[in-house]
Amino acid sequence: MIAGACLVLSLAASSFVLHRTDQLRPQATLDEVLLLSSPKVIERASLGYDGLMACIYWTRAVQYFGYRHHYYAASYNLLAPLLEITTHLDPHLLVAYEFGSSFLAPKPPHGAGQPERAIELMEYGIQNNAGNWRLYYDLGFVYYMELRDYKKAAETFERGSHIPNAHPFLKVMAAQMAQHAGEYETARMLWSATYQTTQDQQIRENAVDHLRALRVDEDVQHLQEAVTRFGERTGRLPASTAELVAAERLVGTPADPDGHPYKLTPEGRVEIRVPDDFPFATKGLPLEYRPQPKFHALP
Numbered sequence: 001m002i003a004g005a006c007l008v009l010s011l012a013a014s015s016f017v018l019h020r021t022d023q024l025r026p027q028a029t030l031d032e033v034l035l036l037s038s039p040k041v042i043e044r045a046s047l048g049y050d051g052l053m054a055c056i057y058w059t060r061a062v063q064y065f066g067y068r069h070h071y072y073a074a075s076y077n078l079l080a081p082l083l084e085i086t087t088h089l090d091p092h093l094l095v096a097y098e099f100g101s102s103f104l105a106p107k108p109p110h111g112a113g114q115p116e117r118a119i120e121l122m123e124y125g126i127q128n129n130a131g132n133w134r135l136y137y138d139l140g141f142v143y144y145m146e147l148r149d150y151k152k153a154a155e156t157f158e159r160g161s162h163i164p165n166a167h168p169f170l171k172v173m174a175a176q177m178a179q180h181a182g183e184y185e186t187a188r189m190l191w192s193a194t195y196q197t198t199q200d201q202q203i204r205e206n207a208v209d210h211l212r213a214l215r216v217d218e219d220v221q222h223l224q225e226a227v228t229r230f231g232e233r234t235g236r237l238p239a240s241t242a243e244l245v246a247a248e249r250l251v252g253t254p255a256d257p258d259g260h261p262y263k264l265t266p267e268g269r270v271e272i273r274v275p276d277d278f279p280f281a282t283k284g285l286p287l288e289y290r291p292q293p294k295f296h297a298l299p
Contacts, residue, residue: 054090057082061096065103069110076112079103083121087128094132097125101138105146115146133170136160140173150181158190168198175210179282184218212257213280216272220284223254223262223270237268 061082068076083100087093103111104118122139129135136156143153154177161170175190188211195207226248230238238244241264245253255261260273262284272284 050089054086054093054096057086057089058093058096061086061100061103072109074108076103076108076114079112080114080117080121087121087124091124091128094125094129094135097122097129097135098138101142105142107146115142118142118146131163133160133163133166136163137167137170137173140170140177144177150177151183153177154181154183154186154190168194168200168203171197172203172206175207179210179214179217184214188214209278210280213278213282215257216278216281217283219254219256219262220270220272220281223264224283227264227268227270231268237266238264240264 061079064082065076065079083096083104086096087100090096101118101122104121105111105113105115107113119139119142122135122142125135126132126139136159140153140156140160143149143156154174157170157174157177160166161168161174171190171194175187175194178187178190181187191207191210191214195204195211198204198207223244226244227238230244230247233247238247241253241261244250244264253261256272256274256278258274258277263271263273265271269287270284271286272278272281275281275285275289
């Protein structure tokens with residue numbers, strides 16, 4: 001009963017102090033209200049009410065972001081410190097990680113443009129909430145959306161996929177990122193694991209389509225490299241696929257997984273003959289090709 005009364009009084013006192021500060025400094029911006037920036041100092045000053053102070057600082061972080069976002073601010077200098085204080089006071093306040101990373105990572109005016117600070121925040125969250133797969137999911141998207149670091153994104157999604165009860169889409173995202181990064185063997189392994197470890201028919205079909213597309217992408221890349229080597233040796237492009245096959249001493253005519261030989265254009269481009277059969281292929285698509293909807297694409 002006494003503890004509850006103290007909690008109510010502390011909350012009221014904290015709210016009063018913050019409100020009074022704003023009244024005494026009506027011209028001040030929120031940038032100037034952060035008088036203490038050390039999480040450890042604030043933790044000692046909280047007198048044991050770490051959770052309460054974390055909620056107060058989280059509210060401040062949301063207010064700060066909302067105000068600056070509303071006015072299309074070009075900088076969010078106090079956002080990262082506010083989030084760091086919040087999560088130091090309460091390392092298990094998941095909302096501060098999940099929304100905090102989306103505040104920090106995007107470029108201004110939509111966010112602070114600090115993806116590295118967002119990554120630090122999320123790694124701290126994972127360190128203190130190791131069983132929460134959503135934190136890996138959010139961190140993976142920082143690497144993917146803001147840094148275009150597909151390799152790191154793949155590694156992060158893969159780490160998260162091993163958490164008990166993790167959503168199966170984490171394996172799918174890991175495989176997709178590895179494929180984006182051009183790591184064919186890794187992507188093939190991940191797509192194969194996705195196929196073998198899920199009972200969801202849509203995900204299994206999605207995995208098969210990606211494995212077929214991987215084979216195409218890898219074939220086309222190798223053939224395109226062969227065309228380049230031919231040109232460097234002869235000073236011209238190969239006149240036909242047969243000439244390229246002979247020059248490279250390939251066994252048979254290269255064909256896609258359905259058995260259709262790859263096409264070599266007069267400009268030296270290697271193309272798929274029936275691109276609609278490989279909706280996830282990224283290489284070998286004819287210049288005039290307009291892809292059909294990818295029915296098995298994930299949201």
